[in-house]
Amino acid sequence: MYARTTRLTHREQVGPDCHLLEFDCPEIAGSARPGQFVHVRLTGGFDPLLRRPFSVMNINPAQGSFQVLVRTVGRGTMLLAQSEPGSEFHIIGPLGNGFALPGPPGEVVLVAGGVGVAPLIFLAAALHQPDNYRYVRALFGAAIGGDLCSWLELSLVCDEFTAVTEDGSAGEQGMVTDFLPAQLDRGAGCVYACGPTAMLAEVAEQCRRGSVPCFVSLEQWMGCGVGVCLGCVIPTRAAGAEHYQRVCKDGPIFDAAVIDWEAMRRGCGPG
């Protein structure tokens, strides 16, 4: 875990409300693993006060830089989207557990919704490294084609790639989860998913029925990002004092089987 003042080196709009941002930080670029995130302070002042978490989308250790994919949803992300290259941001990272690598044997299925694609791009890239090699099939869904940000990056590190849009403006028409049964039928060693809670709940349910191990990247509002405030918990099914687990420290990657999806669906956080 490092805390560094970093420089924004590159900013690129990659969707109607989506930007790809690159930061200089050799320490984070040299140590981040897929599924981990960074915690970014957006101003030197108090508006907004708290840091914001973003998944690492990829690293370039040689160049000492890493990238995040940011969807503009409020004041903090707007400040990021409007920042000029050269601006400085104080960033803490890498944080969180990251995906367990290598996953269980067998082909891997990725299910991405919207900017949830970011950690899966990093994961897919890792799964195409010689040491961890897995055959990777990816499903990537969004409302409209324009929201399939960075689909090219994802498709380049996967063996099979299916885009799905609700309006059919790109790829298949429907919900991304409509296309998961076929993937599971073909056999899958493991499913990794990141996206809106409703999507994750459906992915988890299909995997449970199909007895396929499933790992999801979850979101929750964060105070500290490092495990001390106990603010970012999500409900799990484990008994006793472990009932609530911290997204920032125990996650953000969780075995879908331990999550209390009933409670998640009732709405206990952002997504």
Add this chain to the structure above:
Amino acid sequence: MYARTTRLTHREQVGPDCHLLEFDCPEIAGSARPGQFVHVRLTGGFDPLLRRPFSVMNINPAQGSFQVLVRTVGRGTMLLAQSEPGSEFHIIGPLGNGFALPGPPGEVVLVAGGVGVAPLIFLAAALHQPDNYRYVRALFGAAIGGDLCSWLELSLVCDEFTAVTEDGSAGEQGMVTDFLPAQLDRGAGCVYACGPTAMLAEVAEQCRRGSVPCFVSLEQWMGCGVGVCLGCVIPTRAAGAEHYQRVCKDGPIFDAAVIDWEAMRRGCGPG
């Protein structure tokens, strides 16, 4: 009084911690009088929350623009100093009473301290218009030569100009008020002053002794800027309910004779 979203069209560093800023706003440029100020919102957010007041330094009605001279002293002025031309700011103005024009007959003496020069530049320019013409002698003081921001602008609209610095690095050495007695001895119809409170108190005292009318531009923390919050008062000597007067509405220009300088010196506002 107008409330407008204006564009910063020009920014120039004119001293170690001083910037000249030009805004596009035909309505303010077309109506501001010397001694009036504008009230600037510095961010769309809450940090800082309140607007900041700045005296109009000059107007260009033909071009629809006006200028202010800003000294960086805290978060708000720093945000201004760092803003790129093209940025937008919501501005209310012109506000306040402004200098009474034409002043009493006779030659006019201006006493400026630091960025207090701004409204006096606007005043001197007005006093060199054919209708209001007065012979103008200006004293301009600062700690060091570099702090005599916009001295050229002032000297161009005065008939006589004396610079004074505490360290003697430019012009005469001493306090600006050391050079006022000689000016008063030469005869003066009226003195106008803007600068730190201690300077103004001394100017007022010398004018009182010399029985020369004196008008000062005062500062106070402001809430509304338009007279409703009653937050920006300063102590005056008038009796009854008028004891406290509002800098934003009854001022910022006051007859020095009505100010309670004893209370001002004890420190009842910004500097």
Add this chain to the structure above:
Amino acid sequence: MAAGRVDLRVDLAGLSLANPVLAASGTFGYGTEYADLVEVSKLGGIVTKGITLAPREGNPPPRICETPAGMLNAIGLQNPGVDAFVRDKMPALRELGVPVIVNIAGETVADYVALAAQLSECDGIAALELNLSCPNVKQGGMHFGIDCELTQTVVAAVREVTELLLITKLSPNVTDIAEIGQAAGDGGSDILSLINTLLGMTIDIQQRRPVLANVTGGLSGPAIQPVALRMVWELAQAVDLPIIGMGGITSAVDALQFIMAGATAIAVGTANFVAPGVTGCIIKDIETFCEEQGIARIADLVGAAHAEV
């Protein structure tokens, strides 16, 4: 739903407002000062700066300072006194075309009674707001507003002498806002308004003394929004009277939170200083929200968030 089809009217114990957005006492002067910048006639109503029997000069300066997302003020109820108010301010207030609520403050029960009696004779006043909560002067009523018995006593005494609608403005500087609100209701208050400012202070570390000449001041602005909202929520659970909610409101999102917490109307204070046109934006954005959500009457949203808990 077609634009303009939302019914924004609300009813405060019989006082009908065209929309739920008021300008809060002390932040909108006597209704005319903002005329250049605000379409005053579009407001739900305005509450005037606190009036006392005798004219008051207010506290010595400095009277305000800024804090994170807020401001402190210790104006000290500077006002021209009730005679001058009726003579000089009411004529213009009557012309505004919106309900005028007159905020009054006193040191004793007799002060409030005398003010209420005198103002009852004055045309064009929609309601009186009893300020039992000004933290900045001994005479500002806060010693009433932090005590149940005194609250009930002063409200009951005023109730005796006036037919005007009575609003009691509550102080947040209390352990239990609900019991004070109940006491005001027991005294005969028709409506409750809250919150007035939270007591706060700032110190100038160079001078080693408080920034405000009055030492302490009242904290207002966005910083206090969560505290104000919680108090409206608690009060709405405890009383049946209509509530005017305020404290840190800067947007329709804030305003709707107060309405859903149980406020029938809301008032905007400090935000007027930051963005004079903000009340108009709030009204427009509330309407848009209702259209988008298919809500025909804003009144249907009052207290809506209690249903879910």
Add this chain to the structure above:
Amino acid sequence: MAAGRVDLRVDLAGLSLANPVLAASGTFGYGTEYADLVEVSKLGGIVTKGITLAPREGNPPPRICETPAGMLNAIGLQNPGVDAFVRDKMPALRELGVPVIVNIAGETVADYVALAAQLSECDGIAALELNLSCPNVKQGGMHFGIDCELTQTVVAAVREVTELLLITKLSPNVTDIAEIGQAAGDGGSDILSLINTLLGMTIDIQQRRPVLANVTGGLSGPAIQPVALRMVWELAQAVDLPIIGMGGITSAVDALQFIMAGATAIAVGTANFVAPGVTGCIIKDIETFCEEQGIARIADLVGAAHAEV
């Protein structure tokens, strides 16, 4: 004055701190979590997350949300219970090399007594902080902290069973902080700390329900600084006990304000989340301020702003 020549030590009823800057309960875990980012050994001391007799899972999520210049939390005292705390957390805490203050909370007087008795047997604890002010659980002690008699009763009961220094942590959600502080003193508290969080809430207008699952939460961060400072100021005028001031401190300017208002030490809470290194900056900047102002001992500044009023 030469650098490093400022004496930053302060004395809290016999507990000597190397400097006046503590990490506040609930915002610094059990001392080790920030080890990568903070030089913990340079702190004046740390206060651990509130401990209860039995383990607690805490409240359901969402537990936090952001507000203007502040945040709401309703953690609900999630903690492993005192046995696990002593077994799993104390060993590492003892190694930190700074005074460790253990924050305890309970539902009954007996809970506090049992916690104090058990922790008195444990090595390496510099003081106990009685949390009489957690707003987020019925069992959090706030029903004690808003009542003078209950405050005195619980403090006195704990006093009976322990020789450890006792700090009583006060709730700001009261009408009169001074009388609660006095009651704690009368009960035998050695030190007072304040403020805990202000009760607040936020509503999600889309869902029409409170954002926090617990409905209300505690407001912390810069937004509350002026309120906290005022309470420390009032308390310092009313009691002779040393005070630990906190609430919205993010800089040495804030910290010095609390010290000048009468706090012997200060604690930093929410600011740790925003800038983990902030405590170190505050210590350094306090030292620089003292050097510039020719102040030999920080202790000389305690309460300095009262002299001028």
